[in-house]
Amino acid sequence: MGDFLGYLRNMKGHRLTIKRSVTMNNQQTVVSPDRACYQVRVMNESRCFETNSQNNVLASMGWAENSPVPVGCKGGGCGKCRVKVTSGTYLSKKMSRAHITPRDEEQSIVLACRIFAQSDIHLIPLEA
Numbered sequence: 605m606g607d608f609l610g611y612l613r614n615m616k617g618h619r620l621t622i623k624r625s626v627t628m629n630n631q632q633t634v635v636s637p638d639r640a641c642y643q644v645r646v647m648n649e650s651r652c653f654e655t656n657s658q659n660n661v662l663a664s665m666g667w668a669e670n671s672p673v674p675v676g677c678k679g680g681g682c683g684k685c686r687v688k689v690t691s692g693t694y695l696s697k698k699m700s701r702a703h704i705t706p707r708d709e710e711q712s713i714v715l716a717c718r719i720f721a722q723s724d725i726h727l728i729p730l731e732a
């Protein structure tokens with residue numbers, strides 16, 4: 605068990621989220637974190653970006669040269685990363701009402717830096 609926890613601590617660049625734990629032979633066993641990978645596709649963009657439920661959707665594109673979605677503050681404050689999600693499911697964190705209205709949210713218009721994919725996602729970048 606100690607070796608396994610050491611292995612987890614040394615996984616640089618990965619944010620660790622333990623989804624659940626199970627009991628086996630009266631010992632608590634750590635179950636692997638959610639590592640499901642999803643694809644992000646952007647309209648009129650030939651590249652496909654890989655993401656997971658632990659990183660926001662903008663982060664999957666923000667590392668790329670010439671990101672198809674503008675990268676600004678990366679924290680939900682500037683509105684540069686406004687997108688319309690045309691398919692897929694996601695979880696979202698609180699978004700600034702200065703950039704995303706309740707009506708926007710109903711129409712799946714969100715800030716890419718504040719959403720987390722739960723499936724493959726298709727989106728259209730919007731002007732901020």
Ligand code: FES
Pocket residue numbers: 662674675676677678679680681682683684685686715716717718
């Ligand atoms: S990058 Fe500024 S709101 Fe997303």
